Amino acid sequence: MSITPISAFGNPSQVWSVPPEDLIRQATASLRGYVYQLHASAAAWLELRVDDDLYLEVAEDFTELLREPGRMDAVLRATQVKDTRESGAVTLNSPDILAAIESLHRLRACNPGREVRFVFLGIRKILLIQDFPNPKSQIDGCVDRAWLAQALDGPDNCLDGHAVIDR
Numbered sequence: 001m002s003i004t005p006i007s008a009f010g011n012p013s014q015v016w017s018v019p020p021e022d023l024i025r026q027a028t029a030s031l032r033g034y035v036y037q038l039h040a041s042a043a044a045w046l047e048l049r050v051d052d053d054l055y056l057e058v059a060e061d062f063t064e065l066l067r068e069p070g071r072m073d074a075v076l077r078a079t080q081v082k083d084t085r086e087s088g089a090v091t092l093n094s095p096d097i098l099a100a101i102e103s104l105h106r107l108r109a110c111n112p113g114r115e116v117r118f119v120f121l122g123i124r125k126i127l128l129i130q131d132f133p134n135p136k137s138q139i140d141g142c143v144d145r146a147w148l149a150q151a152l153d154g155p156d157n158c159l160d161g162h163a164v165i166d167r
């Protein structure tokens with residue numbers, strides 16, 4: 001899907017034109033985000049084990065209840081999917097990341113004593129920034145689990161693998 005607005009369409013011999021003031025209203029970025037979210041949801045569905053569940057638009061863009069062997073209770077893994085191609089690089093101070101951290105905190109507060117994991121799935125480069133306590137917390141495009149868990153005042157297992165996935 002193109003990020004360039006479509007100003008002309010139809011048969012090349014008789015092109016239809018879109019007024020310049022209507023180009024801004026094209027929702028191609030939103031549609032691309034929905035397609036990315038559906039693709040990520042379908043990929044998660046294909047990875048489910050027999051007793052796992054997948055919920056779309058519940059708690060986050062999609063949420064999995066994962067039954068791990070030897071555990072009495074399921075693990076909740078909430079995933080937020082963002083096509084951030086047009087918004088630039090992501091840092092821990094990015095509004096989307098801060099909102100994701102708040103979402104994780106709310107989920108954990110509503111489910112005390114239960115394991116809640118959070119995945120922020122994006123497609124932009126992650127930048128190191130100097131205005132958080134430990135710039136080395138971001139290594140190889142992933143936010144360091146221990147640092148972020150400490151920032152959230154919770155156990156290290158609150159995040160699943162990579163808090164931020166760089167695609």
